[in-house]
Amino acid sequence: MLKESSLFQLFRKHKGYLNVTDLVLPLWCEVQHEYYLLRRIKKKTPKMERGIKLHQILEYETSPPSERRVLDRTSKEEPWALRLLRQLEGIMLLQKNGITREFPIWGYYKESSIFGIIDEISLNNPSKSNFNSDIRNYFNFKMYDLSFVDNKTRFSSRKPGASQILSSKVQLMYYVHLFLNYFPSLGEKQQSIFRDISPTYSNRLHSQSHWWNMFLSQLSLDGTKDLGPKFLEQSILSIPDIPEDVFAGHNSLNGLYALVFASAKKLHLRLTDDNLTIAYRNDKTGEVVYKDKFSFSNKLLEASYTKAYQFWHNLREPEGVPAEEVYKCRSCEFQKECWWLKKKQYYPLSSP
Ligand code: SF4
Incomplete structure (x- = not known):
């Protein structure tokens, strides 16, 4: 018999969104995931801790540890402003080095608001000579091919099983979907490449501010609120490549989002086929032991989302293996x- 309150109402409504992992973990076994949720069990095994450590080592390879932190604990906007700064830093790193890791991303898949952190984004054809570090200069005519990687820790030399491969692929596809909807201008000249991208993509192409405002309102965030002098100082100190006057004119969620958007647009990014990769890494050495390259498949993502949506909203009983x-x-x-x-x-x- 179906329960009265859905798992979403019980465990995620207060946050207002689902994490990408919330949509992917039940793919292993929905019944098991429901047990974890209802008993409030948060698993942190030694293997998981080793995986987290490996991710941190990989992150620090591309960007040094950051001192950024929430300065006003009563502010609902600051945690999101920090995520926007991390995005801005990520775009600058892509610009400088052709790679960034642990890039936060959020938005919608159909009716669900979702948040996630992309393990790795890189450019397949970086060329430093074409970049200009001044964010106010948007003229750059070369296109850069994007590549998305999800790093998974392997504790044996065996190839991962089909079920594990499927959930890893779906997870990365969610990230790509969110990234492309976050920066719809990436597809303006490349629409043929996006034939298989989510059907909501083209609708969102010209309604950038619509989804952003919807997201802010859903989380009761004020996009226009000034983040204050201390936060401004933190922004200036943590990303010195961006001129102080630019930060001063964008010291709000709307302002920082506009900066992120403009810096990504300046890069002229695009996604071509076969640019999604799952890299399985040895838990001790961090070396890649197995790689799986694939293209975005909206059919697979949509089927997986439908299952996850039904699970979180109690539209049917959870399914075991x-x-x-x-x-x-x-x-x-x-x-x-x-x-x-x-x-x-x-x-x-x-x-x-
Ligand atoms: S179906 Fe198997 S994996 Fe799922 S909860 Fe039951 S025992 Fe665990």
Whole structure:
């Protein structure tokens, strides 16, 4: 029987959005994910900690640790302003070095507001000579091919299983969808390449401010509110490449968003086929042991989103693993009590 309150109402409504991982983790087993949520279990295994450490090492390879922090804990706007500064820094790093890591991104997929952090964005054909560090100069005629990478930690030399590969691909596709909707001008001259991008993409192409205002209003954020002199000082100190007067004229969420948008537009970025990669890295050395390159598939993303949306909004009962994936149950901590296993009469322990 379906519960009265949805998982979204119980656990995510107060935030106003879902994380990309919220949409991807139930792909492993919805019943298991519901157990975690209802029992408020936040897993942090030693393996997960090693994965987090590896991500941090990779991040620091491309950008030094930042001193930026929330200065006014009562401000709802500041955490988002910090994310905008991180985006701005990311675009500058792309401009300078052709690569950035841990790039925050947010927006919509259909009716859901979503937030995520992209592991790695790089340019396939960077050329420093064409860049101009002055953000006020928007003239740059070369196009730069974007590449998106999600880094996964591998604890063995074996190739990841199909289920794991699928969720990694879907996760990266969410990021790409959010990035392209965040910067719709990237597609203005490249619409043929975006044939397979989300159907909402072209609708959003000319309604940039619409989604932004919708997002602010949904999270009760004031885009016009001045972030104050201390935050301005922090912005100037943390990204010295941007002139002080430019920051001073953009010291609000709307202002910082306009700066991010303008700096990305200046880069003339585009996405071509086969530029999405999952890089599986050795947990100790960080070396890439296996790479999976693929193109964006809206069909796959849409099917996966529909399932996740139904799960989070209680439109049906959660689904456990199918018979061919019963191997997942052997390491599951809910195996003894799992209602799905009982209903399906699977016997994971006696299986080979
Ligand atoms: S025992 Fe299997 S079906 Fe049940 S929650 Fe765990 S993984 Fe899912």
